[in-house]
Amino acid sequence: xxxxxxxxxxxxxxxxxxxxxxxxxxxxxxxxxxxxxxxxxxxxxxxxxxxxxxxxxxxxxxxxxxxxxxxxxxxxxxxxxxxxxxxxxxxxxxxxxxxxxxxxxxxxxxxxxxxxxxxxxxxxxxxxxxxxxxxxxxxxxxxxxxxxxxxxxxx
Amino acid sequence: xxxxxxxxxxxxxxxxxxxxxxxxxxxxxxxxxxxxxxxxxxxxxxxxxxxxxxxxxxxxxxxxxxxxxxxxxxxxxxxxxxxxxxxxxxxxxxxxxxxxxxxxxxxxxxxxxxxxxxxxxxxxxxxxxxxxxxxxxxxxxxxxxxxxxxxxxxxxxxxxxx
Numbered sequence: 001x002x003x004x005x006x007x008x009x010x011x012x013x014x015x016x017x018x019x020x021x022x023x024x025x026x027x028x029x030x031x032x033x034x035x036x037x038x039x040x041x042x043x044x045x046x047x048x049x050x051x052x053x054x055x056x057x058x059x060x061x062x063x064x065x066x067x068x069x070x071x072x073x074x075x076x077x078x079x080x081x082x083x084x085x086x087x088x089x090x091x092x093x094x095x096x097x098x099x100x101x102x103x104x105x106x107x108x109x110x111x112x113x114x115x116x117x118x119x120x121x122x123x124x125x126x127x128x129x130x131x132x133x134x135x136x137x138x139x140x141x142x143x144x145x146x147x148x149x150x151x152x153x154x155x
Numbered sequence: 156x157x158x159x160x161x162x163x164x165x166x167x168x169x170x171x172x173x174x175x176x177x178x179x180x181x182x183x184x185x186x187x188x189x190x191x192x193x194x195x196x197x198x199x200x201x202x203x204x205x206x207x208x209x210x211x212x213x214x215x216x217x218x219x220x221x222x223x224x225x226x227x228x229x230x231x232x233x234x235x236x237x238x239x240x241x242x243x244x245x246x247x248x249x250x251x252x253x254x255x256x257x258x259x260x261x262x263x264x265x266x267x268x269x270x271x272x273x274x275x276x277x278x279x280x281x282x283x284x285x286x287x288x289x290x291x292x293x294x295x296x297x298x299x300x301x302x303x304x305x306x307x308x309x310x311x312x313x314x315x316x317x
């Protein structure tokens with residue numbers, strides 16, 4: 001299946017065009033900065049940094065992080081098609097994908113917890129210790145995604 | 156000017172040290188990526204708030220992210236200098252690197268404009284304050300220029316000499 005994917009016209013275009021691959025990589029790093037940038041700020045805030053910065057304001061900002069995720073899902077899938085067989089057999093790549101899926105799932109959990117606490121109490125002055133633990137796990141996921149992603153080229 | 160720095164780097168023992176440690180390059184790259192995430196993450200919040208978006212963030216409290224932006228920049232300055240020392244002839248003549256450095260300087264000048272002109276204005280802002288044109292201008296310039304830095308940086312391995 002992955003060999004077939006590599007032979008599709010879109011994969012051929014990504015692989016053979018002089019500019020497609022570098023430009024997709026460039027777009028991919030902007031998406032990375034948006035996703036990891038916003039989610040890591042949110043996680044650090046939930047862990048107690050930057051007191052005074054309203055945690056609830058990260059709720060609408062998360063939508064922008066989702067835009068970054070969609071940018072990277074599209075650019076990432078296109079990059080993937082050009083060397084699909086290599087990527088599916090690359091351990092750092094598989095770890096990276098697992099970390100991203102976990103990070104996005106935790107983003108959903110954090111989002112719904114913050115909304116719930118906001119609806120119940122009216123403000124988010126106290127972050128529950130369970131939410132902090134999830135924020136710590138989320139931060140670890142994004143760090144793992146970066147480390148594994150960079151190591152794809154080396155291992 | 157870059158030629159001069161490249162020659163200095165090439166003649167240094169640091170250059171040989173970096174090249175001798177095969178594992179150092181990926182470690183520097185990972186650190187550079189973490190640094191850019193901190194830098195951009197902090198700036199996305201600060202600049203978008205400065206431009207009048209996401210008004211749930213207290214305008215004065217948004218400045219609390221600045222130390223993190225500096226940590227991200229510091230990490231990338233150090234790792235960036237080590238990249239340059241490790242492979243000076245690759246970077247000094249590379250058009251992607253050259254444009255990236257110009258953009259970093261522009262971003263720095265824009266940050267001075269923020270520090271001297273916009274930040275004092277923001278002291279009196281509340282959630283309802285409409286940002287003046289200079290605040291929006293500085294904020295969008297910052298986000299645009301830093302995005303350009305990311306794009307140029309990622310293209311360094313693929314573009315030619317300048």
